[in-house]
Amino acid sequence: MSDQAPKRLNKYISDTGLCSRREADKLIDQKRVSVNNHPPELGTKIGPNDIVKVDGKIVGAVAKDKSDRVYIVYNKPIGITCTTERHVKGNIIDAIGHKARIFPVGRLDKPSEGLIILTSDGDIVNKILRAENAHDKEYEVTVNQPISERFVKRMARGVPILGTVTKPCVVKPTGKNTFTIILTQGLNRQIRRMCEFLGYEVTKLKRTRIMHLELKALKPGQWRNLTQHELTTLQNAVKASSKTAPSN
Structure with missing residues (x-):
């Protein structure tokens, strides 16, 4: 193990990219984890000479500077499912074929395409998802009929879906049936639901940007690896993350 201060067992497992802290706690409860070949207690701290095993x-x-972690952006095609479950046909992990154990940050619906972040760093996944409501995500959208000025204004102002009203957002027409939208929240199938509420059907949805990526x-x-500048900017952007929200 690398030379670093002791850390809680669930964080140690999460930092390796194996799973989230919550899932690590479940593994510990299920007696699937051992420390120095003995079953650990919840809250056990791992030091530099401890050997942790799962199954x-x-x-x-993880290396102290996380130099062994993987951070990539992927242009997800239509038809790929954002799941790490390998038995699901068309899962994102098999589609990318990366040699490292990576998982997606948030998700894009199967019929949607575009940018998604994948990483082996469990810690930054939690931070990005908690900070999601504070950061821009930009999409290109095509709908099934010409958009009106009223449609653009209503979308931008916010519409009622899923028991709430969506936050104000930036909507710009780009063609007869197309527009761009910048969201700062990530309700489930948010753009599709917003359009449906106003009588429109999304025929194409592409995410082009997440924050600065x-x-x-x-x-x-x-797919490509994040540059060092992109990674540093991302890490700085999520330092103060606090609120959990699902992705769009």
Whole structure:
């Protein structure tokens, strides 16, 4: 294990990218975790010489500077499902085929396409999801009929869905049936539900940006590593995260 201060067992497991802290607690409760070949107590702290195993396999510690973590952006094609469950046909993990154990941050619906972040850093996943309501996500949207000025104003002002009213957002027409929308929240199927409320059906939905991360030249099915500047900016952006919200 790398030379670092002791940390709680669930955080140690989460930091390796295996699962979230909550899921790590479940693994501990299910007696699937051992520390130095003995069953641990909840709250056990892991030091530099401890050996942690999950289902009998050693779980290596994350490097102190997280240099061994993977951070990528992927242009998800239509038809790919944002799940780590490998038995699901068309799952995002098999589609990317990365050698590291990675998982998506949030999700994009199967019929949607565009930018999604994947990482092996469980800690930053939790921070990004908690901070999601404070950061921009931009989409290109096509609907089934010409958009009106009223439609644009109502979308921007907020509409009632899922027992609440969506937050004000930026909506700009780009064509007869197309517009861009910038959200700062991530309700389930939010854009599709907003359009449905106003009598429109989304025929194409593409996410082009999350915070400072953009698709740029990435073609559907392609991915790239975050640059060091992008990663540093991302880490700084989520430092003060506090509120949990599901992704769009």
